[in-house]
Amino acid sequence: MKTAPAPLAARSTQGSHITLTDGRSLVDGVAAWWTACHGYNHPHIRACAEDQLKRMPHVMFGGMVHEPALRLASRLSAMLPGDLERVFYTDSGSVAVEVAMKMAIQYRLNRGETNRTKLLSFRGGYHGDTLATMAICDPEEGMHHLFAGIMPSQYVVDLPRDNASTSAFEAFLNEHAHEITAIVVEPLVQGAGGMLFHDPAVLRRLRDAADRHGLLLILDEIFTGFGRTGTMFACEQADIVPDIITLSKALTGGTVALAATVARRHVYEAFLSDNPEHALMHGPTFMANPFACACANASLDLFETEPRLEQIAQINLLLREQLEPCRTLPGVKDVRVLGAIGVVEMEKIADPAALRTRFIEEGVWIRPFRNIVYLTPAFTITPDELSALTGAIHRVLSQGF
Template identity: 75%
Template sequence: MISDDSIMAGGMDLPRTMRENAGMSCTVSPATVSSTEANRPAADLPHLWLPYTQMQTAPFPVEAVRTSGSRITLADGRELVDGVAAWWTACHGYSHPHIQQALIQQASMMPHVMFGGMVHEPARRLAARLAELLPGDLERTFFTDSGSVAMEVAVKMAVQYHINRGTEGRTKMLSFRGGYHGDTLGMMSICDPEEGMHSLFAGVLPKQVLADLPVDDASIARLEALLEKEGHTIAAIVTEPLVQGAGGMLFHSPEVLRRLRELCDRFGLLLILDEIFTGFGRTGTMFACEQANIVPDIVALSKALTGGTMALAATVARKSVFEAFLSTEGGKALMHGPTFMANPLACAVANASLDLFEQEPRLEQVARISDQLRRELEPCRTIPGVKDVRVLGAIGVVELEKIENPDVLRRAFVTHGTWIRPFRNIVYLTPAFTITPEDLSHLTSSIVTVLRDNA
């Protein structure tokens, strides 16, 4: 249960986290960036190697020292409103007291234990709750420690499913342009060729099957023809439901998922849904696949699984998939086992996160955020260079014709007291579901102002 202290809403002497989770606003002052900081390259940072960063040309990173609610406090005292919720994970905001309490309690009992030949209550409880939440008979959970590895496990499950059932030759995945499923080597092969760096790693990546999402009659016909020709070599179709996130926040309708489910059934393929970004309320329902009223054969979950507090992921399979691995032959078992799988701390935190979904109005908050994003990002349509404005759940996207230098925009957003990270040709928001209307307005007004100033 959530303690009274974690939901009380009285008095401005409460910590900011509690005020924000209770819907009480906090002010934020614009930040300034020193010329020294702006002119230093990231390579001047000793010892560390940053992700997705050309260290020689990228600006020196800011340093965070504290988080609370939707705020990040920097080492120099500046405070930023976070518009991306720590890469789409911190759905309850930072440092939620109920999650902190669960972490402290579990750490005092059992911070870690191996998960081979031994189980523990936090994992058993979490797996049972996921089975209850997910649609259909998605009931068997394999825990890992990152979204990319959860997808690796999903692919291994799909290939071995066919092998165990005696179906020869089904070793490839069919995935889609614009898709992203992780940075590990296997997952790069099923990402969009640009996102997955197929040219750079040519000759190393396994050969897969790539197609366009079936969004219209022409693409449906092409996909059907491809499956008629190569379907006997394909183990599963893999996609992100409703939103291709890292591919550019590209939205598609639930009908696309229904078509894919029908094609998988017709051609004897498994359907793998990558709900690492979309799972746990981001699109307006607990899981994006609910909007299509379909059940995938395997689903991968991570990011908001622990409310953005700890690394944890889950690959959840239907009963029929799990049963294909049951045998007196040891070689038919699923041979995978990360050292830190089902870490008790992470499982306890994930259970606390699910408590919050049950006891606080998260999906109603997502609906409110969605309405506010639509209203407040609409003025961007009149800005020169803006190509599209779109919103789905708690995802708001401003697509531009092009962004010449994302770092210029990123620095401008920091100057406005916000943490917004443009990439490709988009500026987007994926805020915490607990963000106050005032803080969300600060984010949206910053986008309008910065884009106008740089048009």
């Protein structure tokens, strides 16, 4: 609060634009932290939201159920691969991951495997800001390193990307698998850790290792789910099925908070028991909020009726074409694109706040972090709007940032 520049005051949003209270309009390059996949204020989502708001904005989900939640769970289980069919609702991505962790640990406890309670995650990973999720993020992650030694200790290793890291990963599992319940990974893209990409072969390697060592595989698709990497879910590109998957962000099309942790049948069955203590005792107050579920159902309608994956493919082509010239600019280390994600990696960004200010002056909303400038636009963005974003990046970075 003492050092950060004053935040901008937003007045309204529409499509890929944010209008400020001073009248300026910015093209949004990050889609409200990757959530507004259909653009802001899509009329179908708004109509469904208004209808649900009139009928029942909320009711407790303890001992009650309602149609929006049931329909959404059925639709998610139908569109996810394999037998990912048991849906647990929460109200944020971090909590969805917390529930996945809790589920994986209690899965062992319910089976009497009381020594297998550790989680294994990867450097460069990011899974949320709540206390348990911080423990599976990269230990050097800028927001969390102050808590090192305070949080519950988990295992964090290098992703098995190549022969050397794969050998180290296998050696680690040979020594520690008997303590571990699950592997947790962001598939294809480690988002907040720096938009770090990896090949689908890495996910197949993790699935194989999990099967050989009797581990659960948890995929954190909070960022990657719902089309961001070019397929509805990133795991499709590796042709694998995780044991647990977490979803949020674009789930409601950026309208309101909602998250889901979805488990395969064999995980669910470990909680079925005559002993009430074997139940998953977790109950967020606003879990399965009907208003949020209605918005999520409306978002899924749009994926079914509008050409989102084709739009993503077109965004991918334009990002590749328009960001590639940045590769020759001073200080640029790499340019990479996957699905509707475009990244210009710098050697360093000395003053991110000043860089953000320059982008605002160019009429775009882009928020660099660490050493990267990235775009994750709405899938409905127009070619001209996308060109405004990529052109601003090239112009600003060519000035020496």
